[in-house]
Amino acid sequence: MKPTLDLLTAWATEAGELIARLRGDQLVLDYKPGNELVTNADVAADQLITDHIRRHFPTHQILAEESASKLQDIADLNGPLWIIDPIDGTVNYAHGHSHVAVSIAFYEHGVPQLGVVNAPFQQETFSAERGKGAWLNGQPIQPNKVAVMKNALVGTGFPYDKVPELPLLLARLETVLRNCADIRRNGSAALDICWVACGRLSAYYETVSLWDCAAAQLIATEAGAHYGHIWPPLNGLPTSMASENLLVTNPYLFDELQTLLAEQ
Ligand code: IPD
Ligand code: CA
Ligand code: CA
Numbered sequence: 001m002k003p004t005l006d007l008l009t010a011w012a013t014e015a016g017e018l019i020a021r022l023r024g025d026q027l028v029l030d031y032k033p034g035n036e037l038v039t040n041a042d043v044a045a046d047q048l049i050t051d052h053i054r055r056h057f058p059t060h061q062i063l064a065e066e067s068a069s070k071l072q073d074i075a076d077l078n079g080p081l082w083i084i085d086p087i088d089g090t091v092n093y094a095h096g097h098s099h100v101a102v103s104i105a106f107y108e109h110g111v112p113q114l115g116v117v118n119a120p121f122q123q124e125t126f127s128a129e130r131g132k133g134a135w136l137n138g139q140p141i142q143p144n145k146v147a148v149m150k151n152a153l154v155g156t157g158f159p160y161d162k163v164p165e166l167p168l169l170l171a172r173l174e175t176v177l178r179n180c181a182d183i184r185r186n187g188s189a190a191l192d193i194c195w196v197a198c199g200r201l202s203a204y205y206e207t208v209s210l211w212d213c214a215a216a217q218l219i220a221t222e223a224g225a226h227y228g229h230i231w232p233p234l235n236g237l238p239t240s241m242a243s244e245n246l247l248v249t250n251p252y253l254f255d256e257l258q259t260l261l262a263e264q
Helices: 005-022 040-056 090-094 166-179 189-197 210-223 254-262
Strands: 029-032 036-039 061-064 081-088 101-108 111-119 124-129 133-136 153-156 182-184 203-206 226-229 246-249
Touching (some): 005 040, 005 101, 005 111, 005 124, 036 090, 040 061, 061 210, 081 090, 081 189, 081 210, 101 189, 111 189, 124 210, 153 166, 153 189, 166 182, 189 210, 189 246, 203 254, 246 254
Parallel strands (some): 153 203
Antiparallel strands (some): 029 036, 081 101, 101 111, 203 246, 226 246
């Protein structure tokens, strides 16, 4: 048996329904080192998805934020690899916002083959299969056609611990505010990238973890967005595994925005 998009969609939907059910008076908040919020729903959704994977594909590798978050030697993992963010947008989730997603990616040969990002409170499922296309609730998606930087709506986000990177974060913000139409900080990197893929944002940049962007990366590239980095990835990581200094744009803005952001 091989993983299929239907299987990933079913598991992401089931996890989305679980986190929607758990929000409310069953919610338990906790903090990881670095003041990073985690809830009982993050852990429960992680367990639900990783249990499914282990039962169906016991030999496959898993990288999952809450249960198997080691990134070392990930570039060597050419075999079947699952990359899971059980809740992307935990801060939104815990505050009752709707911009929240479950993200499941399946990689082989170091590149994503299947990706699903399910937003349970928005009843939207983004999905993609390598070489076959990208969809929102089953309909094909494409990026917008904004070709002039001053008309571009740009998404970004910030790390939990903002202090060490503050000068760089502020310099990049200033550049975007000077050159683009406006900025959004919506609180889910996976959805930000999917929103570039479907034309709701013209561009997105941020340094994140691989589970934030693994599934959305395939959705963006299959939709026809330009997915890359502000600076070349560190340690020679391939684009598909490198999650620092991400830059995702519609087909028109990548080079110009990359130059602007790399100057900071
Ligand atoms: C976070 C979200 C947020 C981004 C942070 C991520 P989490 O993921 O994607 O938008 O700005 O960098 O850590 O913690 O909610 O899974
Ligand atoms: Ca995340
Ligand atoms: Ca998460």
